[in-house]
Amino acid sequence: MVVHPDFKLNGLSYESPQDLLEFTAVLKQQGAAHEMALASFLSEWGNSEDHIIATTSGSTGTPKPVKLSKAAMIHSAKTTGEALELGPKTEALLCLSSDYIAGKMMIVRALTLGWHLHVVAPSMEALTEYDSAYDFVAMVPAQAMHSITALEKVGTLLIGGGMVSNQLEQALQGVATKAYVSYGMTETVSHIALRRLNGAAASENYKTVSGVSLSLDARGCLVIEAPGISSVPVVTNDLVDLISETEFKWLGRIDNVINSGGIKIYPEQVESALEEQLDVPFFVAAEPDPVLGQRVVLVVESPSPDGRASGVHKDLFDGLPKYSRPKKIYGVSKFRYTETGKIRRNEILSLLQNYPKKS
Template identity: 50%
Template structure:
């Protein structure tokens, strides 16, 4: 596939022809840091004659696996994001996510396709510290957002993905002038297919995306420009309109305790107003209920006040609370609930 680089594209302030960009990519692979090597490897893959790009999924639609997505799908995704945010050639952006994964790869693709001036810095928890530049577009994970609050007023549009924002962090962002959006998407959809402005209840689809529900009440994504077949997710949603939905939780996380269905994500959103550590609700076997609700918190044990659960119904109260020093994470730094829960048996 013949790839063209937008004439306004810049990387760390420098313009490149296709040949020059290949040379820069080779230099990064040979001489760069680990992060820069990832950028170089992806650029070489993007600029070769192959039709597809190799990606590793995170498990959003099932067991993590290796897939190939077309470069044309990645271009279509970049253009849809550009249309949503009205990004223009010459607009500025910052890459501070690993180019090993889809979020980082797509920042590079958006810049090359839309003609953005893209800076990059080594991914860390506070990527804006010491950087005095203003940016039109930025993608962060919640950990980075929490540390970057003093600097966010220099960002026009911010998208946040990788994990759900907790109530405490949302409250801290209320006075930030930046237009902040939570994203919904996965590797299979070539990054996000829907966005939700901070404070709004519903996700809104990007252009050319359609959705439906399967017989489990899970979201099915129809995006011919991104994927030839419908993408069946494990995410339970309420369809609000043809282009909006409300995310309720994952079908594989639902707990059936004594015939009562419990959505852990809904409880976690409420409890996040009181607990700043990482935690999650899950279940363990119970002879009477079948499953009983439990709460697992990361870090040292402490007495959890009953007031934290004041708005919970009696069915939503955890029967036990466990503490684990360090949660098990996925390669993209999300909590691996199954493996973390398995630590309780040791």
């Protein structure tokens, strides 16, 4: 394990990797839950293996272990530092779980680039309850939304782990913090592209970090060439509008696309149009239709099976194109979420009466 000479962890410096690992052993025994997760990863990072085992988020299926090269993670850390201009002595806040790739990569970036890493529990209050200022913070969307009033303490904010709502993106227009949303997955060792959300450089398009090139497969899904990350192309299930080899606009996931009467409907775009109309958790999906093949349905978190108790009614859909309007509303008393805060769509759909289970 290589430790940059400028690296600090919660204000402490370490003369050697062995010193850091000795401190890690203490954390494993005496630390809080988030500190034990940090210690567990540092132990794995410092062992003799050339890889680590990470776990996918489980948003589109059962979480699964993935073997990631340590060299690829170091490469990813360097490209992030280059893309966001974050060098040695960057003051960074880790408020994500070290059990998942986003948290792990914050640690690798700090070790590799010589950051001063402050580690706190992964809570909504991670930024608001401390007075410290940071050059760089990574958060999930819910944390970022909760922290809007405290962002004056942050130079650069990276949001990942879920879709950025229109509400959050609009709120970010009023802050000086440079805010980005990331595109990536566990298999690509965190992000391979970034989209600026605010300021003069704001864009609807993602731009790749250094060394990454893009193409489309026969389905219209994104294919990622990242030699520093993977020896083979990474084929995704993400439908995109490819602007160039290094730039794209994300449309949605092919496994979510609804074919209604021959018209392709992207649930994520319908959700974006509806989010200002609904103040309860929801998502858009499909169910079989004898005439159209599939029809659009809306699933909301509601105590009543038709969503009425949450104020959901069909008039909300008047602004949508005809084929995009949900034909039925389902209410589910309590949504299920992954460990990283994403709705478990397939699990919820499988619980709905008369809805066919997905394999």
